[in-house]
Amino acid sequence: MSTPTAKLNKSGDIWQIEGRPRENFRVLNVFHPPNIPGKSMVVGVIDMDPNGATPSHTHGGAAVVAMVASGTVLNQMNCEEPIVSKAGDIWYEAPGCHHVRSQNAGGGSETARFFAVLIVDDEVIRDGVHNIFILDVEKAEKESAHLTLLNRSPPLFGSVFILSVFEHKTHTYTSYNNMNVLELDLAGSFHQSKPARRVGLACAPCRKKHLRCDARTPVCARCIADNKQCVYEKSRRGGRRRKPSESASGLGSGGNSTASSALLTPGLPADQLWVPSSSPESVMVPAVQAQARSTTSSSTTHPAPSATAENDALRTDRLYNLYYTFFHPAHPCVLPWRFLSQRLETERETIQPLLYVMQYIGAHYADDVDASPLATISESRLAPIRSKQAAATGFDVQAMILYSIAVYWCDEIDRGVNLLKEAIQMALNIQMNKKDYATHFGQNDPMLEESWRRTWWLVYITDAHVAGSTHVYPFRTSNTDMSVDLPCEEGDYEAGVICPPTTLEVYDIREFLPEADRPSFSSYAELIGLTRSIDKALASDWSKNPALVHTICENADISVAAWHSLLPPCKRDPLRSDGTVDEIMFKAKFILHAYAIEIHRPLSTLAYSSVESTCKCAPPVPAEDAPGSDTTQIQLHTLKCLHAIEQLGRLMILPANIHAHTPFIICMIANATIAHLAACRYVFAGPDLQLGRERIRLSMGTLKRLSEHWGQGKRIYREMGIVAREILSLADREKDSHDRVGFSTKGTLSGLPNTPAGLEFPSFDMHNMNVGEFDFSGYFDGAVGEVVEPASFLVVRT
Incomplete structure (x- = not known):
């Protein structure tokens, strides 16, 4: 379903669709149902003037139920058909839904009003309910500004951090039980200021000027606005000391507990802490030993266990950030972090090998981190799967293929190739090359299904890369039966907007489809198409039969030219x-x-x-x-x-x-x-x-x-x-x-x-x-x- 492109204008700080007034949104109340801990229920009313419309947006992962009180509204969610709702009609938006179109459809004289109930994570509205309404264009603006700052500033901690979309905070949740009704015009700002919260950490520029700092990492909001390098200096205080039992277990009743927030941040598990290479002890050490050193030492320079754990979690977050910034864009099979982190609560052990491999890869982009200990622990976590002591899962295939790439490029070529062979065989053993795998093991989660599809295709494309780098043809997967559907666009994957996938069969007859019926293929799908074309052309190894060189060259030219000629203009x-x-x-x-x-x-x-x-x-x-x-x-x-x-x-x-x-x-x-x-x-x-x-x-x-x-x-x-x-x-x-x-x-x-x-x-x-x-x-x-x-x-x- 193609969506008409709306031209956006910005008047002051307000984005609006050209020629259409913006909506007005008022928060009526915020509830905290005791039967759904960690969630808030936001109730609001939206008024739309005649011809009013809202630019495309998302709701911070909230589930939304809306009912029209008066007038007529048109909505389009994700890739679905638009729906028109009148007074008394109700619609539902699933968590992660992309609200593509929202407009008053009652003609040029009728106003429209509807009520909305949003169930959202407490963390999303910790700083205010404005986070439940995020315009696509505003999100792009922030990410662009963040990129500009990071590119202009010297690298932080020896290497550049990731965009703000991958930030993970461990602050205590703010209670909204006593929140008053807020008047919020989404084209403007709050009429009531948010309650102040105490921040114990401030960056060097904010501290120097005695300004309040929101302590966000890698760059605080004030440094983004002032275009300054944001640096957090290591605290010279020990921090609040805990009882040994509390420090060892990491459990506490307060929201400040590092361990209790471990499921909210991509930190190492409680039994391992990462010691950076700048430390005299650049190894993986048990947390209990780290705690013992801190509590038994008489030196005041040692931080308290809670501070140590928090610092280690930040270092681990940094490795994930580096992975998603520098490695993930060209090898996008792992779930985006906000979706992967949701699975840590129930599938942490299953995902553990993948997490260590991601840290290992991220360490290669940090000049001050020794990747060797992470390589060792990655090997140990993968060993039971490689020896078939444990049944392999899709997460294991992801860990294996990513680890094989890292090992190969660490100049262990033979070992990297052998790991690639194992990854291919592991994927074939669990039938990841079949169309049904994604749906059968996707747990009715479109994001997980998409991740499984991407994983098989990354295995295939990596095989092609290694074949090209070693000049050994055909590919190891050349004669493999593949029926996996094609991946979606990268932006949709990151946003969690997964449309029904396109099949290989449709892609292979794309040149015969009428323009109106031809689906738009993602960049990943086009990369797969090119790789398959080269695969077919190089099916015969000319090094073994030099007489074929002219034929192979001609076939490759035809295949590649055909692929390129069928690219849509936006992909050329x-x-x-x-x-x-x-x-x-x-x-x-x-x-x-x-x-x-x-x-x-x-x-x-x-x-x-x-x-x-x-x-x-x-x-x-x-x-x-x-x-x-x-x-x-x-x-x-x-x-x-x-x-x-x-x-x-x-x-x-x-x-x-x-x-x-x-x-x-x-x-x-x-x-x-x-x-x-x-x-x-x-x-x-x-x-x-x-x-x-x-x-x-x-x-x-x-x-x-x-x-x-x-x-x-x-x-x-x-x-x-x-x-x-x-x-x-x-x-x-x-x-x-x-x-x-x-x-x-x-x-x-x-x-x-x-x-x-x-x-x-x-x-x-x-x-x-x-x-x-x-x-x-x-x-x-x-x-x-x-x-x-x-x-x-x-x-x-x-």
Whole structure:
């Protein structure tokens, strides 16, 4: 069901649909039914002037029942058909519902009024009932402002924190039993101020100016408004001391208990506390030991157990935040945190391995955290499942596939591949590749069903990534029967708005469907479609049968071109109209061009060098008995390869969070850079050569940034410096010598005149070579003049 797009205008602080007045909402009362602890019941009345309307919004996860008192109103929820309600009609909105349309449908002269009862978590209205009414556009504004601040400010605690949507607070619930009736105009503000609450923690900027701080992490509201760096200094006080029994159990009657709030925050379980790497004891230690050290030590510098537990919970929250900020966008199978945290109360043990893996991955994005202890505990938590001592669940498959990616990129390639094989087999054993799995094990929860669908497809796509990085085809899952439905859009998944999924069968006949009946496929679905197209084209391994290389190349071109031609206009560019980058489509486009280089280079003039084998992710040199091509075909393949290199460069300059890209693009960039170096040696000249130099500098700079978090990335970056040094230095030597060896010329250089042969490669020690002193500019400039030994590696000065 397509929804008409409404143009929004902002007058002062008020957002409204163009030409339509906003509603007026009054809170009549707030109740706290004793039979539903932790929940509040908000009763309100909404008045709409003639032609009035409300922009699309959500209700803070509240369940809503509304009844029309007078007039006529039109509502549309999620992807459902709009409904028109008249006086006496009642409608229901489920928790997490996206209220797409809400308007007075009684013509241009009739007013409308309806009453609403919202059952919402106490935490949502802790700071006021305004949180039960959140406009989409206002939410986007806040997230954009938060992103801008985080991008401008130096990293907090050694690394950037996550957006406010992933904040988790552990403050005591505020009672609203004595709340007076509030007059709230949603286009304005409260007419009665909220009762003040005591905050025991304040950030450094607020404390310096003696201002009240709301103590929100990672950035308080005042620092967001003032565009300042928000830093919380470690307390030098011990805090309130507890009785040993209370500290050990973590239980208390008050709402301030850290343990009682453990289910509300993504902290480690009570039997483990994380000690940061900056501490002399950078290990996982039992909580009882931590408490004993705090209570028996006579030093006043040790915090009380409650403070220690709170700090450890904050550190753990930070690792989850880093996971969701930098890793989740490109690998979105885990439930968004607000939905995953809801399951901790009833399924904590089931989810525990996944939680540790998420912390382990998040630790790679924190410079001051040692990930090794988390790797150890992740291994121990996964061991019973891997040994089949416990039945596997969908959460276990998620933990295994994510852990395999992390291990692979920690430069334990063989172990990572073996873990991937186990993850694939585990998913197949529980039939996660079947359509029925999601509904059978989804517990009637659309979000969980969507998560299971995404998990299988992440397994499949990760298999494709590893196959591409290791150049081993076909995929391990190539011949697997898959009937899983396609995922929804990322924004809908994060918001909890899950429409009925689209099937693979419909996707495979999309070119024949009338425009009016053609569903809109999500970015994730398009990525799956591209991966399947490449899978089919590369079903035969050309390394075992070189005669197939032309056929495989042609088939891949047809499949990829067909996929791209059927993309809707909004998916053809990863850069959205609002200036943000669609991370999934970014990855799809990167894969598209990386595979184009992989299949076209063997048939092009971009010759291979034996020094390329220095980089382990580089493709193998084509077989000597590979069939050749005529000059026209060689030039065509060269142009396609160069076009793909250029397109990858354009993707790298998009205004995206570079650290949120999948680490698998490291290999893609490395292979493209090697091909680009060959182009600079054999194809480019004059201005094109100078431009090529800048593009290689861009690629190397991007590799350097991406390698900051992953061991294999660091190694590939080092190896690429060696490859570039050798190839570019050889290009200069060939000015004085017309001989060359070590390059595969079969089927590549036959159409080029004056191709020398006979020069041997020098020997080198990649581990002792100081790549940091290599300057690409010097070697490129040497192509048009005398080579000068470089003084610095300019590309890495970022």
